[in-house]
Amino acid sequence: MPTTAEQITMLDTVAKQRTAEAAGAAPVYAPYVPNVGDKTAPRDLQEAADYYLTPRGQHPNAPNKMLISSLSYMVSFTGFDQVDKLTQPLMIVAGSKAGSLWHSHELDAKAASNSKELFIIDGATHMDLYDGEGSITAMTKIVAVLPAHRLRFQSA
Structure with missing residues (x-):
């Protein structure tokens, strides 16, 4: 910043x-x-x-x-103006080596959701979550959590 x-x-x-x-x-x-x-x-x-x-x-x-x-x-611009009203289940995925990691911590601290998780992928950078190994780890975690919120992952 x-x-x-x-x-x-x-x-x-x-x-x-x-x-x-x-x-x-x-x-x-x-x-x-x-x-x-x-x-x-x-x-x-x-x-x-x-x-x-x-x-x-x-x-x-x-x-x-x-x-x-x-x-x-x-x-x-700030993406955090209204996060205190974010009450839906929330999963924040970030890499431990991402320069943007502070955004994830701030979102986690400010979001009003009672059902939230900050999932940090060790060794991953921001761009690793696009198409690197971190993206596989992230999607594996996300797909595993969806059923708890009555959401299902369906392939096309």
């Missing part, structure tokens, strides 16, 4: 870009994940690039670019 100072810098950048666009300048785009092989990026972003920018997960409608002016939405 960006620091407050980094968020302010992003918002200043957005303000300048929006002012420029209002004066007729062209929109400016930036990649949302680094290039494949960029070792200067955090591990989670390197793995995201390996997924989203290669045949593993690449899609022609996802060209790895976003408007610079969209950064303000990222700064102001």
Whole structure:
């Protein structure tokens, strides 16, 4: 998560870009994940690039670019505004090495559900849960828990 100072810098950048666009300048785009092989990026972003920018997960409608002016939405977004109203059974699956693990802990702490479990897969990263070994462990756990909530897994 960006620091407050980094968020302010992003918002200043957005303000300048929006002012420029209002004066007729062209929109400016930036990649949302680094290039494949960029070792200067955090591990989670390197793995995201390996997924989203290669045949593993690449899609022609996802060209790895976003408007610079969209950064303000990222700064102001939180997925936790209403989780205190989340009362349904909840299983949160996360990797122990995921940079996003803190999100899972926060969701677990704030969700109102009386039936919740935080299932952490040892050694898994965030992207491992997409199509790596972690995804198999996650699905095995999820399918095993469904009957307890009167849900059934059916193959097509």
